[in-house]
Amino acid sequence: MTFSKNESLCKDELQAWQLKHLKETLLRVYHLVPFYKKKFDEHGVLPQDIKTLDDIAKLPFTKKHDLRDNYPFGMFSVDMDQIVRIHSSSGTTGKPTVVGYTEHDMDIWAEVMGRAFTMGGVTCQDIMQNSHGYGLFTGGLGFHNAAERMKIAVIPSSTGFTSRQLLLLKDFGATVLTATPSFALHMAEVAKAEGYDIQKDFKLRVGFFGAEPTSEGLKNEIAHIWGIDYHEIYGLSEIIGPGVACNCKHSNLLHIHEDHFYPEIIDPKTGEVLPEGTRGELVITTLTKQGLPIIRYRTGDITSLTRIPCRCGRTIGRIESIVGRSDDMLLINGVNVFPSQIEHVLSKQEGITLNYQIIADKKGYLDKLEIDVELDEHLISDDVSYLGNLKKELQHALLNNLYINVEVKLVAPKSLQRSEGKATRVVDKRAK
Ligand code: DLL
Numbered sequence: 001m002t003f004s005k006n007e008s009l010c011k012d013e014l015q016a017w018q019l020k021h022l023k024e025t026l027l028r029v030y031h032l033v034p035f036y037k038k039k040f041d042e043h044g045v046l047p048q049d050i051k052t053l054d055d056i057a058k059l060p061f062t063k064k065h066d067l068r069d070n071y072p073f074g075m076f077s078v079d080m081d082q083i084v085r086i087h088s089s090s091g092t093t094g095k096p097t098v099v100g101y102t103e104h105d106m107d108i109w110a111e112v113m114g115r116a117f118t119m120g121g122v123t124c125q126d127i128m129q130n131s132h133g134y135g136l137f138t139g140g141l142g143f144h145n146a147a148e149r150m151k152i153a154v155i156p157s158s159t160g161f162t163s164r165q166l167l168l169l170k171d172f173g174a175t176v177l178t179a180t181p182s183f184a185l186h187m188a189e190v191a192k193a194e195g196y197d198i199q200k201d202f203k204l205r206v207g208f209f210g211a212e213p214t215s216e217g218l219k220n221e222i223a224h225i226w227g228i229d230y231h232e233i234y235g236l237s238e239i240i241g242p243g244v245a246c247n248c249k250h251s252n253l254l255h256i257h258e259d260h261f262y263p264e265i266i267d268p269k270t271g272e273v274l275p276e277g278t279r280g281e282l283v284i285t286t287l288t289k290q291g292l293p294i295i296r297y298r299t300g301d302i303t304s305l306t307r308i309p310c311r312c313g314r315t316i317g318r319i320e321s322i323v324g325r326s327d328d329m330l331l332i333n334g335v336n337v338f339p340s341q342i343e344h345v346l347s348k349q350e351g352i353t354l355n356y357q358i359i360a361d362k363k364g365y366l367d368k369l370e371i372d373v374e375l376d377e378h379l380i381s382d383d384v385s386y387l388g389n390l391k392k393e394l395q396h397a398l399l400n401n402l403y404i405n406v407e408v409k410l411v412a413p414k415s416l417q418r419s420e421g422k423a424t425r426v427v428d429k430r431a432k
C-alpha cells in the first residue's frame with residue numbers, strides 16, 4: 001500500500017511531472033530570488049534553456065555557504081506573510097542556515113513523512129514516541145506534525161532525560177519509536193542498566209531512525225535489541241527536513257520522493273553527473289516547494305541512486321544508505337576513509353560494542369588513525385592475552401578493509417561520551 005499515487009507513476013508520467021515542476025520552479029527562483037537571477041545570468045543560462053530533465057546539468061549548483069551568505073531570509077521566494085514555520089540547522093561554524101516553509105510546503109512535508117510512516121505500516125492505531133530533539137532542528141517537529149496529521153498519537157518526549165523516556169515508553173506503551181540511532185542505542189543501554197526487560201516491558205514494533213550515518217551492523221543491533229522493524233529515514237533541513245527518503249520493508253535502499261526532490265549523483269571533485277549505480281555526492285533540486293525552493297543543492301552526502309524496480313511496487317528511485325559526507329571523509333596518508341567503513345568492521349567483531357571514537361592525528365609528517373572502542377561488558381575479560389588477541393584481530397580486520405594501519409585502543413564499557421542528538425564519531429586533531 002502506498003500513501004500517494006505519485007509514488008508509483010510510470011516512468012513517462014513521473015518525468016513529465018518532474019519537467020513541468022522543474023520549469024515552474026526555475027521561473028519562480030529566477031524572478032523572485034535575486035541570488036538565483038544573478039547566478040543564472042553569470043552562468044549564461046535562463047529558465048527557458050531547460051527543455052529536458054537532462055538539461056538540469058546546465059544549471060549552477062547551490063551550496064550551504066550560499067544560504068549563509070544570504071542569511072537569514074535572502075533565499076526565500078515568498079514574503080514573510082506566507083511563511084508559517086522557520087527552522088535552522090546548527091552547523092559547526094559561522095551563521096546557521098535558515099529555512100522557511102509556507103502552508104503548502106508543510107503539506108508536502110507531511111505528505112512525504114506520511115509516505116515513510118506507511119512504509120513502516122504505521123496507522124492511526126499506533127502511539128509514536130518522538131525522541132528527536134524539538135526546536136530549530138527539523139527532527140522533532142517534522143515527525144510530530146506529520147504524525148498528528150495522520151492522527152497518530154504522538155508523545156513529544158524530545159531527546160535526553162533517558163530514564164524519563166523509558167518510563168514513558170513503558171507506561172504509555174508506544175508502538176513506534178523515532179530517534180537518532182545513537183540515542184536509540186543509548187536508550188537500550190540505560191534500559192538494561194535500570195533493570196527493564198526490553199522485550200517484555202515495551203510494546204515497540206517499529207522505529208524510524210536517521211540524521212546520522214549508520215552502518216548495517218548498528219542498524220541490525222538496534223532492531224535486535226528493541227525487537228523492532230528498523231526503518232531508515234533521510235533528510236536535510238535545506239530540502240525539507242526528515243522525509244526526503246525512507247526504506248520500505250522490502251529493501252535496505254531508501255525510496256527518494258523524486259516527484260518533490262529531483263536527485264542527481266555527481267562527482268564531488270569535478271561536478272560531473274555520474275551514471276545510475278555509481279557512488280558520488282547527492283545533489284537535490286526541489287520541484288514543488290515555495291518558501292525555499294533550491295536548485296541543484298549539494299548535500300555533501302555520499303550515496304548512489306538506482307531506478308531498478310522495487311518489489312513493493314513503488315517506481316520512485318532509491319538511494320543507498322548514506323556512506324558518509326564528502327566533508328567527513330578522512331584522508332589518511334592519501335587513502336580515503338569513511339567512518340561508516342570503520343563501523344562496519346567493528347560491527348562484525350565480538351567482544352566490543354559500537355560505542356567508539358575515531359581520532360585522526362599526526363605522527364611526524366605522517367597521518368595516524370586511532371580508534372577507541374568500548375569493550376562489551378558481558379564479554380569483558382581481564383585475561384591479558386584475550387585482550388591482546390582481540391586488539392590484533394581488530395587491527396588486522398581494519399587493515400584488510402581500509403588498507404591502512406589503525407591503532408586500536410580497547411576502553412572500559414560506558415567510558416566514552418554518549419550523545420542525545422547526532423553522535424560525534426570523528427575527532428580530527430590534524431592542523432587544517
Ligand atoms: O538531520 C533531518 C533529519 C532528522 C533526518 C531526523 C532524519 C531524521 P539536518 O540537521 O539539516 O537535517 O542534517 C542533515 O544529516 O545532510 C546528512 O549528512 C545527515 N543525515 C540525515 N539523515 C541521514 C541518514 C536532519 N539517514 C544531514 N543517514 C544530512 C545518514 C543522514 N546521514
